[in-house]
Amino acid sequence: MPRLDLSASSLDLTRAICDIPSVSDDETALADAIHDAVAALPHLQVHRDGDTIVARTDLGRAQRVAIAGHIDTVPVNANLPTRDIEVDGEPYLWGRGTVDMKAGVAVQLKLAAELTDPRVDITWLWYDHEEVEASRSGLTRLARTRPDLFAADFAILGEPSDGEVEGGCNGTLRAVVRTHGSRAHSARAWMGENAIHAAAPLLARLTDYAPQQIEVEGLVYREGLNAVRISGGVAGNVIPDLCEIEVNYRFAPSRDAAEAEAHVREIFAGYEVEITDVAEGARPGLDAALAQEFVAAVGAVPRPKYGWTDVARFSALGVPAVNYGPGNPHLAHHDEERVPVSQIEAVERGLRAWLSGA
Amino acid sequence: MPRLDLSASSLDLTRAICDIPSVSDDETALADAIHDAVAALPHLQVHRDGDTIVARTDLGRAQRVAIAGHIDTVPVNANLPTRDIEVDGEPYLWGRGTVDMKAGVAVQLKLAAELTDPRVDITWLWYDHEEVEASRSGLTRLARTRPDLFAADFAILGEPSDGEVEGGCNGTLRAVVRTHGSRAHSARAWMGENAIHAAAPLLARLTDYAPQQIEVEGLVYREGLNAVRISGGVAGNVIPDLCEIEVNYRFAPSRDAAEAEAHVREIFAGYEVEITDVAEGARPGLDAALAQEFVAAVGAVPRPKYGWTDVARFSALGVPAVNYGPGNPHLAHHDEERVPVSQIEAVERGLRAWLSGA
Numbered sequence: 001m002p003r004l005d006l007s008a009s010s011l012d013l014t015r016a017i018c019d020i021p022s023v024s025d026d027e028t029a030l031a032d033a034i035h036d037a038v039a040a041l042p043h044l045q046v047h048r049d050g051d052t053i054v055a056r057t058d059l060g061r062a063q064r065v066a067i068a069g070h071i072d073t074v075p076v077n078a079n080l081p082t083r084d085i086e087v088d089g090e091p092y093l094w095g096r097g098t099v100d101m102k103a104g105v106a107v108q109l110k111l112a113a114e115l116t117d118p119r120v121d122i123t124w125l126w127y128d129h130e131e132v133e134a135s136r137s138g139l140t141r142l143a144r145t146r147p148d149l150f151a152a153d154f155a156i157l158g159e160p161s162d163g164e165v166e167g168g169c170n171g172t173l174r175a176v177v178r179t180h181g182s183r184a185h186s187a188r189a190w191m192g193e194n195a196i197h198a199a200a201p202l203l204a205r206l207t208d209y210a211p212q213q214i215e216v217e218g219l220v221y222r223e224g225l226n227a228v229r230i231s232g233g234v235a236g237n238v239i240p241d242l243c244e245i246e247v248n249y250r251f252a253p254s255r256d257a258a259e260a261e262a263h264v265r266e267i268f269a270g271y272e273v274e275i276t277d278v279a280e281g282a283r284p285g286l287d288a289a290l291a292q293e294f295v296a297a298v299g300a301v302p303r304p305k306y307g308w309t310d311v312a313r314f315s316a317l318g319v320p321a322v323n324y325g326p327g328n329p330h331l332a333h334h335d336e337e338r339v340p341v342s343q344i345e346a347v348e349r350g351l352r353a354w355l356s357g358a
Numbered sequence: 359m360p361r362l363d364l365s366a367s368s369l370d371l372t373r374a375i376c377d378i379p380s381v382s383d384d385e386t387a388l389a390d391a392i393h394d395a396v397a398a399l400p401h402l403q404v405h406r407d408g409d410t411i412v413a414r415t416d417l418g419r420a421q422r423v424a425i426a427g428h429i430d431t432v433p434v435n436a437n438l439p440t441r442d443i444e445v446d447g448e449p450y451l452w453g454r455g456t457v458d459m460k461a462g463v464a465v466q467l468k469l470a471a472e473l474t475d476p477r478v479d480i481t482w483l484w485y486d487h488e489e490v491e492a493s494r495s496g497l498t499r500l501a502r503t504r505p506d507l508f509a510a511d512f513a514i515l516g517e518p519s520d521g522e523v524e525g526g527c528n529g530t531l532r533a534v535v536r537t538h539g540s541r542a543h544s545a546r547a548w549m550g551e552n553a554i555h556a557a558a559p560l561l562a563r564l565t566d567y568a569p570q571q572i573e574v575e576g577l578v579y580r581e582g583l584n585a586v587r588i589s590g591g592v593a594g595n596v597i598p599d600l601c602e603i604e605v606n607y608r609f610a611p612s613r614d615a616a617e618a619e620a621h622v623r624e625i626f627a628g629y630e631v632e633i634t635d636v637a638e639g640a641r642p643g644l645d646a647a648l649a650q651e652f653v654a655a656v657g658a659v660p661r662p663k664y665g666w667t668d669v670a671r672f673s674a675l676g677v678p679a680v681n682y683g684p685g686n687p688h689l690a691h692h693d694e695e696r697v698p699v700s701q702i703e704a705v706e707r708g709l710r711a712w713l714s715g716a
Contacts, residue, residue, distance in 0.1 A: 185665060186582065186584055188664050188688070189569075190580070196564075196588050196603070197564050197584070200562045203557060204558045206558070207555045224544065224546075224547040224548070226552055226597055227554035227590075227591075228554075228592075228595070228596060229594070230557075230590045231590075231591075232587065232588045233604065235586070240586060240587070243588060245554070246591065250545050277594075306546050307543060
């Protein structure tokens with residue numbers, strides 16, 4: 001069984017964690033290694049639920065911070081084991097998981113081991129199944145079985161943010177918009193009604209759509225409304241009676257789910273709209289006192305997070321949360337996923353400085 | 359093994375043939391029964407190639423007529439065995455194959471047995487795999503192995519034509535038209551280009567398209583250009599980089615394949631167009647002397663055939679050909695496929711009168 005040496009550098013620890021593949025559904029080997037490494041630390045109370053590991057200090061501090069990271073990745077695509085590479089003279093660690101988000105997890109593990117006397121109590125969470133449906137996430141399961149473990153005054157998700165502090169996140173809504181027609185043999189098309197042709201004005205509404213930019217607590221969130229899938233057709237000689245367009249609306253955290261749904265229904269007025277999935281965003285969470293101290297300590301200029309992350313889950317529980325982790329989010333899921341070594345070290349320094357009160 | 363009694367009425371023979379299911383790829387039982395029934399007739403020379411049966415008179419007549427019908431059907435959908443039903447007081451035979459085209463085949467078999475002294479030599483052809491790709495058709499195979507068997511001065515396909523004479527057929531062309539974009543995470547849509555959105559003006563060209571009606575030898579052929587399939591999309595959170603629209607162009611027999619292709623490329627100028635399939639139509643074939651005698655004998659007013667049929671195959675071999683068979687072509691492939699008994703009898707009378715010179 002692989003073992004993790006938490007006294008190694010955060011770079012070496014990132015390399016070790018990435019080289020234990022942990023695609024969603026296959027996290028157990030890594031979860032075992034993490035559990036064994038932190039269970040040996042006397043200053044932490046360790047709880048395990050499936051492949052989710054929670055490790056807490058209990059020092060009676062006035063405040064508690066939750067620091068979380070998922071341990072699964074999207075599928076490997078010939079990009080493991082990791083490699084040390086250079087890009088424009090700068091050293092990088094290359095390979096699946098380096099950005100999303102094992103470098104962040106490595107920094108967290110190292111600090112969990114070394115910060116025996118932090119200025120706040122800390123709840124470390126490493127969880128499974130983030131890269132798949134939200135219903136399968138280790139955090140969803142834990143929120144049901146042990147909601148008490150989410151109690152905190154502030155939360156930091158180690159999702160890649162280029163070493164900057166990214167506040168909150170946009171919400172995301174998916175809907176299927178349908179056009180209907182009636183079938184006929186394509187040799188006698190005038191006997192039917194073509195549902196794919198009927199989608200022309202619907203696609204035109206998407207191309208005409210002007211996405212908004214919405215300021216929330218000083219950060220500007222950029223929205224988007226896009227077709228992500230289209231399908232229609234029965235056979236090569238049949239006029240199709242159905243066309244389905246799946247759209248994805250990314251909405252600023254100032255809108256709740258009901259407002260997002262109303263907006264999409266208004267855009268597609270006159271068409272059949274089925275909302276299939278919606279997750280609200282999270283406001284930046286930067287007005288909390290702890291958040292302001294954190295931002296000042298790491299010397300960051302906060303910016304908005306566009307992608308949905310589990311900060312929204314903490315936000316929904318009343319815990320202000322931000323993203324802070326090494327790696328360029330544009331390279332997440334990319335076949336050339338790679339993290340600058342300097343960002344791993346910078347995030348380690350930033351978190352250590354703030355948590356130790358140095 | 360099922361046996362066919364060719365002395366039964368054409369209605370009873372239709373019922374018997376329909377109740378031997380013969381979905382494409384599964385025609386052998388019916389082909390065996392047809393072969394055994396006609397091989398017993400001393401006035402016919404019988405040739406078999408796979409599940410295609412050819413039976414010829416060789417009476418030294420000045421002219422020869424080919425009369426053909428396919429023996430396969432599209433899949434059964436809980437519409438066998440056949441049933442005798444009434445619609446608006448009129449008797450029908452209901453079930454898969456009654457229209458497309460076993461009633462036509464039954465009439466042909468009955469006349470093949472009874473017309474021992476026709477006024478022209480006759481080549482009867484019953485063939486497999488018409489309802490699938492043209493490359494698998496029994497006629498394609500026979501044209502390769504025994505092209506001599508296609509020699510004729512005129513051909514009649516027993517495809518359903520409501521008991522009328524339908525001349526020629528439209529051609530059919532399929533093409534895939536593509537739009538391209540570039541992928542990005544849908545949370546940062548502005549980093550990519552949406553290929554589905556790029557299809558909006560392409561669909562608009564289809565809805566704006568005004569199909570032509572083109573007169574060929576006195577018959578008016580109605581054209582059509584339709585999307586029959588559309589697909590695009592990678593995942594629910596990815597801006598799609600490809601959208602494909604399959605279009606089907608039904609073109610009048612006055613255009614050849616090259617003209618049809620040029621027309622489609624002109625309509626979609628500026629887009630990537632891949633021609634995937636093209637089959638030319640057939641001119642009406644009604645200017646041939648035998649055709650005019652035939653039309654006069656059955657007392658029909660010829661009209662155009664819109665769907666592609668094997669008349670085009672004979673036409674391409676220089677044999678003028680028409681469609682003449684019982685059943686409403688709109689009910690072909692329909693779950694409620696059914697043929698009026700009166701049309702079976704009328705087509706039998708029409709063919710018998712002309713072929714026997716009565």
